[in-house]
Amino acid sequence: MAHAKSSLKPLDIQRAPEGGEIGPVQSGWRLAFREFRSSKLAVIGVCMLLFFILFCFVGPLIYHTNQLSTNLMVTNESPSGAHLLGTDGNGFDELGRIMKGGQAALEIGFFAAVVAIVLGSLIGATAGLCGGLVDATLMRLTDVFLSVPFLFVVLIMAVRFGATVLSLSLLIGLFSWQVPARLVRGEVLTLRERDFILAARTAGAGNWRLILRHLLPNALGVVIVNMTFQVADAIIAVSYVGFLGFGLHFPNVDWGDQLSDGVLYLEDGYWWLIFPVGACIVLTVMALNFLGDALRDSLDVRLRRRLRGLIGGKAHIRSENGKTLVRGTRPHGPRP
Amino acid sequence: MIAYLARRIGISLIVLVGVSLLVYGMLHVVFPSPARAVLGLRATQTAVSAWNKQNGYDDPLLVQYMHWVNQVLHGNLGWSYANNQSVLSLFQERAARSVYLSGMALLFSLIIAFPLGIFQAVKRHSVGDNVLTSLAFVTYSMPVFLLGLILIQVFALSAHIFGFEGSQSTSIWVVMGDWHDMTLPIVTLTAISVAAYSRYMRSSSMDVLAQDYIKVVRAKGLPERLVLMRHLVRNASLPMVTLIGLSLPLLMAGNLVTEYVFNYPGLGLLFFDSLGKADYPTMLAYTLILAVLVILGNLIADIALGVADPRIRMA
Numbered sequence: 009m010a011h012a013k014s015s016l017k018p019l020d021i022q023r024a025p026e027g028g029e030i031g032p033v034q035s036g037w038r039l040a041f042r043e044f045r046s047s048k049l050a051v052i053g054v055c056m057l058l059f060f061i062l063f064c065f066v067g068p069l070i071y072h073t074n075q076l077s078t079n080l081m082v083t084n085e086s087p088s089g090a091h092l093l094g095t096d097g098n099g100f101d102e103l104g105r106i107m108k109g110g111q112a113a114l115e116i117g118f119f120a121a122v123v124a125i126v127l128g129s130l131i132g133a134t135a136g137l138c139g140g141l142v143d144a145t146l147m148r149l150t151d152v153f154l155s156v157p158f159l160f161v162v163l164i165m166a167v168r169f170g171a172t173v174l175s176l177s178l179l180i181g182l183f184s185w186q187v188p189a190r191l192v193r194g195e196v197l198t199l200r201e202r203d204f205i206l207a208a209r210t211a212g213a214g215n216w217r218l219i220l221r222h223l224l225p226n227a228l229g230v231v232i233v234n235m236t237f238q239v240a241d242a243i244i245a246v247s248y249v250g251f252l253g254f255g256l257h258f259p260n261v262d263w264g265d266q267l268s269d270g271v272l273y274l275e276d277g278y279w280w281l282i283f284p285v286g287a288c289i290v291l292t293v294m295a296l297n298f299l300g301d302a303l304r305d306s307l308d309v310r311l312r313r314r315l316r317g318l319i320g321g322k323a324h325i326r327s328e329n330g331k332t333l334v335r336g337t338r339p340h341g342p343r344p
Numbered sequence: 345m346i347a348y349l350a351r352r353i354g355i356s357l358i359v360l361v362g363v364s365l366l367v368y369g370m371l372h373v374v375f376p377s378p379a380r381a382v383l384g385l386r387a388t389q390t391a392v393s394a395w396n397k398q399n400g401y402d403d404p405l406l407v408q409y410m411h412w413v414n415q416v417l418h419g420n421l422g423w424s425y426a427n428n429q430s431v432l433s434l435f436q437e438r439a440a441r442s443v444y445l446s447g448m449a450l451l452f453s454l455i456i457a458f459p460l461g462i463f464q465a466v467k468r469h470s471v472g473d474n475v476l477t478s479l480a481f482v483t484y485s486m487p488v489f490l491l492g493l494i495l496i497q498v499f500a501l502s503a504h505i506f507g508f509e510g511s512q513s514t515s516i517w518v519v520m521g522d523w524h525d526m527t528l529p530i531v532t533l534t535a536i537s538v539a540a541y542s543r544y545m546r547s548s549s550m551d552v553l554a555q556d557y558i559k560v561v562r563a564k565g566l567p568e569r570l571v572l573m574r575h576l577v578r579n580a581s582l583p584m585v586t587l588i589g590l591s592l593p594l595l596m597a598g599n600l601v602t603e604y605v606f607n608y609p610g611l612g613l614l615f616f617d618s619l620g621k622a623d624y625p626t627m628l629a630y631t632l633i634l635a636v637l638v639i640l641g642n643l644i645a646d647i648a649l650g651v652a653d654p655r656i657r658m659a
Binding site: 148154157167240247248251253267271275297 | 374622642
């Protein structure tokens with residue numbers, strides 16, 4: 009997104025040591041972290057995300073509300089001292105309800121992303137390492153899953169098998185592993201030709217050691233970046249499912265569900281039932297997108313060094329022109 | 345070019361078979377036999393098994409799948425027991441309306457996103473670029489329904505400019521002329537795509553602007569307008585072709601939610617109604633059609649890219 013110019017000085021590692029001295033070579037991860045910390049987007053994203061995690065999981069411990077029994081004496085009250093964000097059509101405290109809905113959204117988002125990433129990494133790494141027929145088969149499978157519209161399938165399955173935090177996480181994860189699979193495969197394809205893999209092989213490393221100690225740590229950056237986007241997408245998907253009325257069942261609630269309840273009162277002007285929860289969805293997803301973009305940019309720094317190391321200081325990387333080096337991470341393309 | 349074409353079509357066919365297997369597999373899992381729907385909920389287990397045997401629903405899975413494929417290829421997409429109507433006729437009633445809504449949204453989003461992306465790339469890090477970037481960030485993170493609700497609140501309930509409901513007419517010509525009711529749905533669906541497209545166009549244009557040939561034509565003294573028109577747009581549009589093909593599922597999901605929010609009786613709303621009625625044949629037929637559309641869209645995008653960019657078909 010907003011492509012922040014690298015705030016770091018050009019990396020010194022490949023420059024000829026003028027005074028005959030060369031600075032300590034920093035690890036790529038440390039560089040990435042430094043770049044990440046200096047990015048404004050990253051800081052904003054992390055703060056927003058931390059705020060929402062605290063708000064949803066610690067908030068209910070401080071702000072006690074009854075989310076189990078309805079209270080028809082206090083329906084649709086406007087915000088007041090007793091109910092900071094008013095009450096909804098069943099007399100539930102709206103602020104407390106947003107916290108409860110946020111727990112579900114964040115949990116499903118996180119678990120779905122984990123499922124998608126684990127599945128995708130496994131399939132991608134297998135395809136990349138084995139090559140040949142296995143690769144072709146797995147990639148066509150990925151194409152098949154990319155062609156089937158994700159939201160529709162998740163809705164059908166949610167209707168058939170019921171929606172719980174677990175089932176929604178599994179469903180969403182099961183239908184969104186395609187992008188990580190492609191990314192990991194691409195990474196593995198470039199990595200497996202590298203000398204250190206050959207060196208490890210020569211030293212007698214088996215396939216598993218190769219994957220766990222050498223391939224995965226090097227592909228980790230791409231995976232982490234994609235994971236933040238996966239969480240964001242899953243939160244949006246859950247809000248769709250909830251909004252259409254096929255989300256979690258009482259006493260659980262999710263943000264989309266709450267919003268669709270609020271829509272009933274759109275003409276009555278009960279804004280507190282719609283806009284706070286809407287803002288929560290947008291801000292959480294935005295925080296995750298910020299985080300993902302910043303992570304991708306800082307990963308660029310790490311990769312830039314890696315490439316420089318490869319090409320020997322003459323690497324012509326046009327980072328200042330906004331050219332993304334890690335292609336395919338997610339160039340703001342389609343969402344499910 | 346022929347080899348490229350053959351390869352692309354071959355892959356699409358393989359994927360098509362895979363999609364049909366996946367959709368049939370899902371249909372088999374969620375709705376193995378319509379016996380209960382036909383015989384009623386109180387039918388005995390014996391009657392159900394007899395009906396299954398009679399109608400081939402206890403054949404081996406592969407036979408059932410082949411039968412299903414045969415039917416689909418002959419235009420029989422299944423029977424909607426909830427509506428007591430063939431799925432195909434249900435779709436025929438509503439398809440035009442959905443095509444109109446999605447088509448207009450796609451058209452407008454492209455018309456807006458291309459100049460917007462180029463403008464942002466040329467004037468990058470300016471105030472205008474930053475404002476547009478923030479706007480795109482917000483729209484991009486916003487679920488479609490929320491945007492629709494905000495538009496309804498502002499333009500239909502507060503200021504009575506547009507209707508809060510999509511056109512309910514059964515005639516597609518009336519729908520097309522009904523700007524009062526159709527503006528908000530189209531704007532909603534457009535805004536979501538514009539955010540993604542313009543971001544992509546921006547980064548694609550920035551890539552092109554950094555190329556040496558742009559420096560050369562500038563050094564030659566070509567006016568900036570011509571640099572952009574002749575050299576930038578054509579090259580920067582190439583990645584967009586792929587993106588449009590890839591973003592079809594997004595458009596269809598948006599279409600589903602938009603039709604629901606604006607109660608616009610197209611295919612998306614049909615799908616939503618089927619969800620409530622547990623009308624699985626209709627839902628899965630629609631999923632199949634969408635998947636085929638996505639495959640076709642990607643194929644067309646790839647072929648268009650091959651025609652437009654010789655480098656692609658060489659590779």
